[in-house]
Amino acid sequence: MKLNRRRVLQSAAALSLFGTRSWAITEAEFDDFTIRSVSDGKLVLPVGFFVAEGADPTEAQPILSEAGVTGDTFDSPLNLTLMTRGDETILFDAGSGPDFMPTAGKLPEALAAIDISPDQVTHVIFTHAHPDHIWGVLDDFDEPAFVNARYMIGRIERDYWLDPTTPETIDPARLSFVAGAKRRIETLGDLLEVFEDGDEILPGIKAIMTPGHTPGHTSFDLADQLFVAGDVITNPHLAFRRPDILSGSDQDPEFSAETRRNILNMLSESDMKILGYHLPKGGIGKVRRENDGFAFISG
Numbered sequence: 310m311k312l313n314r315r316r317v318l319q320s321a322a323a324l325s326l327f328g329t330r331s332w333a334i335t336e337a338e339f340d341d342f343t344i345r346s347v348s349d350g351k352l353v354l355p356v357g358f359f360v361a362e363g364a365d366p367t368e369a370q371p372i373l374s375e376a377g378v379t380g381d382t383f384d385s386p387l388n389l390t391l392m393t394r395g396d397e398t399i400l401f402d403a404g405s406g407p408d409f410m411p412t413a414g415k416l417p418e419a420l421a422a423i424d425i426s427p428d429q430v431t432h433v434i435f436t437h438a439h440p441d442h443i444w445g446v447l448d449d450f451d452e453p454a455f456v457n458a459r460y461m462i463g464r465i466e467r468d469y470w471l472d473p474t475t476p477e478t479i480d481p482a483r484l485s486f487v488a489g490a491k492r493r494i495e496t497l498g499d500l501l502e503v504f505e506d507g508d509e510i511l512p513g514i515k516a517i518m519t520p521g522h523t524p525g526h527t528s529f530d531l532a533d534q535l536f537v538a539g540d541v542i543t544n545p546h547l548a549f550r551r552p553d554i555l556s557g558s559d560q561d562p563e564f565s566a567e568t569r570r571n572i573l574n575m576l577s578e579s580d581m582k583i584l585g586y587h588l589p590k591g592g593i594g595k596v597r598r599e600n601d602g603f604a605f606i607s608g
């Protein structure tokens with residue numbers, strides 16, 4: 310690692326924002342690629358978010374208390390997956406940008422701290438178009454932030470946010486999500502390529518539709534070694550112990566619960582690691598069966 314003046318300054322900035330935590334929290338080597346989990350900061354969300362509106366919270370409460378979630382809010386980390394392979398620098402999702410939450414949008418500093426400049430990024434591949442995943446794709450001048458990148462998203466996800474009926478069918482609390490996603494997708498225009506479920510979008514990178522959180526939510530299988538989950542699983546305790554409990558973060562909670570259980574089943578029976586966007590300690594780990602549910606083993 311080069312320790313030049315710029316790096317020292319950036320590291321110092323990183324420390325002042327995040328205490329003792331460094332930017333590239335976790336690095337993992339695979340057969341022919343390297344993965345770094347790069348932090349965009351965190352979201353601070355109301356605890357009520359864990360359980361969908363109208364669902365009974367009593368089963369969730371003891372699990373959350375045991376996990377130390379006792380206040381009115383909880384911190385949800387934001388882990389972008391950065392894959393490097395030969396000449397390719399592939400980013401999964403683009404972070405929140407400056408306009409979503411003051412605790413988020415830290416990706417530019419995080420990349421700088423590991424000496425990656427936005428113009429080195431060759432691909433930006435979206436799991437879905439919620440604010441914490443796509444709003445960071447435009448810079449302060451409303452231009453694409455990664456000038457040399459190819460941008461890719463699932464066709465169903467793109468079409469959903471552009472559909473003129475979406476503002477009428479989405480939860481009104483999420484109307485700003487529609488405006489934000491639509492503006493970014495339209496600004497990217499022809500730069501944004503679309504893929505279908507099951508496509509091998511780049512060699513060894515397969516798109517797997519995991520809908521429910523959003524209608525076109527997609528996860529990615531990297532060479533059968535790492536599963537870039539996105540928001541199929543949005544916390545390290547409840548979603549594993551009781552994947553059937555309907556989550557308030559999902560647009561279609563029942564569909565999402567079914568998807569979540571299928572993915573957890575699949576991962577618990579494979580050697581693949583998972584990288585979860587909102588999981589702790591950089592989000593890399595393994596899924597194991599435990600009692601009637603599952604557990605996240607970080608590392």
Ligand SMILES: [Zn+2]
Pocket residue numbers: 439441442540586587
């Ligand atoms: Zn998210």
